[in-house]
Amino acid sequence: MPRLPPSLFWRARREISPLAAQLLPACRDLESAANELRWIREHVQDTKSAIPNTLRVWKLVDKRARGVPLQYVLGTQPFGDLEIKCRPGVLIPRPETEAYTLYLASILSHSQPPTHSLSILDLCTGTGCIPLLLLHSLLTNPSTRDIPIHIHGVDISPHAVALARENQAHNTAVLHHLPPPSSSGVRYTLDFTQQDIFSPAFVPNFLLQDLRPKGPALDLLVSNPPYISPRDFATATARAVRNYEPRLALVPGHQRHHLSSDGSSPENEEDEEFGQRYGCRPEDIFYTRLREVAAALRPRRVLVEVGGWEQAQRVVGLFLGGGGSGSGDDAGGNYEVEIWRDEPAAGDRGEKVEIAGREVAVRGVGKGRAVYLCNDDV
Numbered sequence: 588m589p590r591l592p593p594s595l596f597w598r599a600r601r602e603i604s605p606l607a608a609q610l611l612p613a614c615r616d617l618e619s620a621a622n623e624l625r626w627i628r629e630h631v632q633d634t635k636s637a638i639p640n641t642l643r644v645w646k647l648v649d650k651r652a653r654g655v656p657l658q659y660v661l662g663t664q665p666f667g668d669l670e671i672k673c674r675p676g677v678l679i680p681r682p683e684t685e686a687y688t689l690y691l692a693s694i695l696s697h698s699q700p701p702t703h704s705l706s707i708l709d710l711c712t713g714t715g716c717i718p719l720l721l722l723h724s725l726l727t728n729p730s731t732r733d734i735p736i737h738i739h740g741v742d743i744s745p746h747a748v749a750l751a752r753e754n755q756a757h758n759t760a761v762l763h764h765l766p767p768p769s770s771s772g773v774r775y776t777l778d779f780t781q782q783d784i785f786s787p788a789f790v791p792n793f794l795l796q797d798l799r800p801k802g803p804a805l806d807l808l809v810s811n812p813p814y815i816s817p818r819d820f821a822t823a824t825a826r827a828v829r830n831y832e833p834r835l836a837l838v839p840g841h842q843r844h845h846l847s848s849d850g851s852s853p854e855n856e857e858d859e860e861f862g863q864r865y866g867c868r869p870e871d872i873f874y875t876r877l878r879e880v881a882a883a884l885r886p887r888r889v890l891v892e893v894g895g896w897e898q899a900q901r902v903v904g905l906f907l908g909g910g911g912s913g914s915g916d917d918a919g920g921n922y923e924v925e926i927w928r929d930e931p932a933a934g935d936r937g938e939k940v941e942i943a944g945r946e947v948a949v950r951g952v953g954k955g956r957a958v959y960l961c962n963d964d965v
């Protein structure tokens with residue numbers, strides 16, 4: 588990262604405020620420093636405290652200047668029309684996730700017969716941002732607002748599950764962005780539970796407890812799982828992310844003991860070695876599991892976030908049966924497959940690629956961001 592010239596600090600002091608100069612190393616340019624200072628001041632003005640406002644602004648600027656992400660400093664991040672509470676220990680929702688969630692909601696709304704109900708499972712839910720925004724979009728779209736909607740979010744982290752529930756309450760009872768589930772004319776359920784998706788009991792429990800809402804099929808399995816390799820986390824991940832966001836949310840790893848097929852504990856193995864043993868790279872481990880879950884639950888649609896074009900291609904190959912643990916199931920064989928870029932709604936250029944002998948449509952602009960599978964005959 589290039590060093591900032593002293594003249595920029597003088598300009599920040601002179602043209603904005605000494606506090607903006609303090610924010611510069613974290614914000615990197617004058618415009619961002621000015622914006623962030625304004626948001627910090629607005630946040631302090633809008634929230635009550637016994638501590639004087641000037642001192643509170645100073646403390647928050649100091650925190651941000653030390654590199655703490657703005658979302659942890661302010662405690663929230665806008666996500667579509669919603670406001671998502673953020674806390675250290677739970678991943679901050681990203682704009683790319685927001686973009687495909689909105690696009691996914693528009694697909695669900697347009698392809699839904701009016702009498703049908705919708706059931707959605709979000710694995711690795713974190714703050715609950717994906718199910719909350721899907722629900723909000725479906726409830727505000729005339730094609731889906733009157734049908735029963737059932738959504739279930741799952742995360743291994745108790746902090747994430749607690750925050751997801753808080754976010755549900757925050758956007759319902761406090762901000763009124765979502766109607767309460769019991770309000771007249773509205774029929775939806777939204778639940779969050781703490782579970783390890785690698786646990787052998789995960790799928791049987793899911794089916795047994797009938798968490799899957801009534802109806803012949805699950806409409807959507809969605810997941811933004813950890814997908815960064817230990818090596819990329821150490822060398823290519825931004826310092827602010829490495830220092831302040833949870834590794835559990837970013838790097839597959841601790842789930843290893845569930846994956847040991849011969850009973851031995853691979854806990855001490857190198858991640859690379861372990862990935863090979865499971866038949867994939869360490870950063871792809873979650874997709875192998877998500878493919879197994881999809882094969883068991885047979886959702887109509889699957890959407891998994893990925894970390895770039897290379898991973899998108901590997902994940903398509905995996906779902907089409909060309910990789911992973913080689914269980915021989917048919918997770919993706921009858922599905923239409925697409926790769927979505929960062930902004931999937933931006934201009935269809937008719938782009939296509941061939942993967943594992945199949946033609947795969949590529950939507951939008953930007954980096955490879957998600958793999959989408961659809962089979963309306965399920």
Ligand SMILES: C[S@@+](CC[C@H](N)C(=O)[O-])C[C@H]1O[C@@H](n2cnc3c(N)ncnc32)[C@H](O)[C@@H]1O
Pocket residue numbers: 677678679680681684710711712713714715716717741742743744747782783784785811812813814835836837842
């Ligand atoms: C990349 S974050 C995604 C969070 C959120 N869905 C989003 O898009 O902002 C991945 C999430 O997976 C959760 N996770 C990690 N291992 C898990 C496991 N074995 N079972 C369920 N959730 C897991 C982490 O706690 C984290 O919240």
